[in-house]
Amino acid sequence: MKKFVILGGGYGGLTIALNMLEKDLPEDTVLVLIDRSPFQGLKTEYYALASGTIAETHVRVAYPVDPRLILSFGEVSEVDLNNKQIHFKDKEPLTYDWLVIGLGCVDSYHGIIGAQEHSSSIQTLAQTRATYQRINDIAPYGQVSIIGGGLSGVEMAAELRESRADLNIRLIDRGPSLLSAFPSNLQQYVREWMNEHHIELRPQVSLVRIEGGDLYNQDEIIKTDATIWTAGIQPTPIVEALNVPKDRQGRIVLNEYHQIPDYPEVYVVGDCASLPFSPSAQAAQAQGKQIAEAMQAIWKGDTPRLSKIKLRGTLGSLGKKSGFGIMGKRTLMTGKIARILKSGVLWKSKRHFG
Numbered sequence: 001m002k003k004f005v006i007l008g009g010g011y012g013g014l015t016i017a018l019n020m021l022e023k024d025l026p027e028d029t030v031l032v033l034i035d036r037s038p039f040q041g042l043k044t045e046y047y048a049l050a051s052g053t054i055a056e057t058h059v060r061v062a063y064p065v066d067p068r069l070i071l072s073f074g075e076v077s078e079v080d081l082n083n084k085q086i087h088f089k090d091k092e093p094l095t096y097d098w099l100v101i102g103l104g105c106v107d108s109y110h111g112i113i114g115a116q117e118h119s120s121s122i123q124t125l126a127q128t129r130a131t132y133q134r135i136n137d138i139a140p141y142g143q144v145s146i147i148g149g150g151l152s153g154v155e156m157a158a159e160l161r162e163s164r165a166d167l168n169i170r171l172i173d174r175g176p177s178l179l180s181a182f183p184s185n186l187q188q189y190v191r192e193w194m195n196e197h198h199i200e201l202r203p204q205v206s207l208v209r210i211e212g213g214d215l216y217n218q219d220e221i222i223k224t225d226a227t228i229w230t231a232g233i234q235p236t237p238i239v240e241a242l243n244v245p246k247d248r249q250g251r252i253v254l255n256e257y258h259q260i261p262d263y264p265e266v267y268v269v270g271d272c273a274s275l276p277f278s279p280s281a282q283a284a285q286a287q288g289k290q291i292a293e294a295m296q297a298i299w300k301g302d303t304p305r306l307s308k309i310k311l312r313g314t315l316g317s318l319g320k321k322s323g324f325g326i327m328g329k330r331t332l333m334t335g336k337i338a339r340i341l342k343s344g345v346l347w348k349s350k351r352h353f354g
Contacts, residue, residue: 247274323339
């Protein structure tokens with residue numbers, strides 16, 4: 001049997017599997033989905049799990065059960081493109097005929113000394129569990145510092161305020177304002193919400209190192225009981241090790257069908273792929289649908305015809321009762337409606353609706 005292997009059961013990988021199972025697969029081909037977890041974790045909600053406002057079952061999604069799909073769990077250590085092999089830390093290598101690389105990302109520490117050792121992460125489910133425990137161990141009136149004023153940092157700070165009214169929460173960013181990628185009036189709305197909820201904003205902080213509970217802003221020492229890192233991402237070390245063309249962020253450069261040009265049997269989806277927009281669950285799902293379309297066309301002997309990916313917008317939460325977002329190119333939303341819409345997107349994700 002030929003094997004179409006999907007590495008990573010995240011938003012992109014699972015979308016590909018679901019879309020391919022909706023169609024007829026060649027009789028001599030099986031799908032193999034490989035992940036280190038026995039279920040998909042809804043990564044966009046990890047901030048709430050870390051904060052303690054939801055249970056872990058809330059962010060788990062079961063993988064589909066289908067005789068054409070083989071689920072395999074393990075930790076990938078290397079992808080050998082020339083020999084069409086996937087190597088694992090804990091079992092024998094697996095060969096493939098077609099491959100999707102959807103291994104996600106890891107935190108980017110920007111060369112800041114001690115950042116990885118002395119901060120907590122919400123990138124993986126295991127890291128998020130540890131962060132939840134770390135936050136819960138902080139005594140009342142303790143200090144939490146969140147590094148990174150983008151979408152993840154803002155959602156983490158707001159959710160943590162809802163969970164722990166007793167804590168001192170600080171949001172640190174190296175830029176002049178949080179949510180720098182968003183319009184200025186939306187930034188202002190979120191700043192006002194943060195001030196009303198007693199979250200300290202520290203813009204233009206240039207961290208050089210972290211030692212235990214000491215954050216070094218050049219010569220200034222900022223004291224903290226816990227540090228949560230949300231200050232950027234980069235592709236996984238497995239992708240970093242691949243000898244293929246990449247962009248300045250280390251993401252793999254692809255052709256119009258989302259294939260690696262020198263290895264057309266290999267597709268890349270999600271955070272590892274060089275795309276004209278920022279990594280997101282929405283982008284990974286849209287790309288995943290197109291990869292399934294391309295593969296179906298190739299199996300039929302046709303040339304894939306893929307339309308341009310159009311993203312619907314970005315939504316963020318400020319606790320469970322408020323939110324913000326930008327839909328299309330211009331429509332800004334704030335308050336309860338934005339939060340309800342984000343809840344609707346989560347509801348659809350948990351039920352495999354696109």
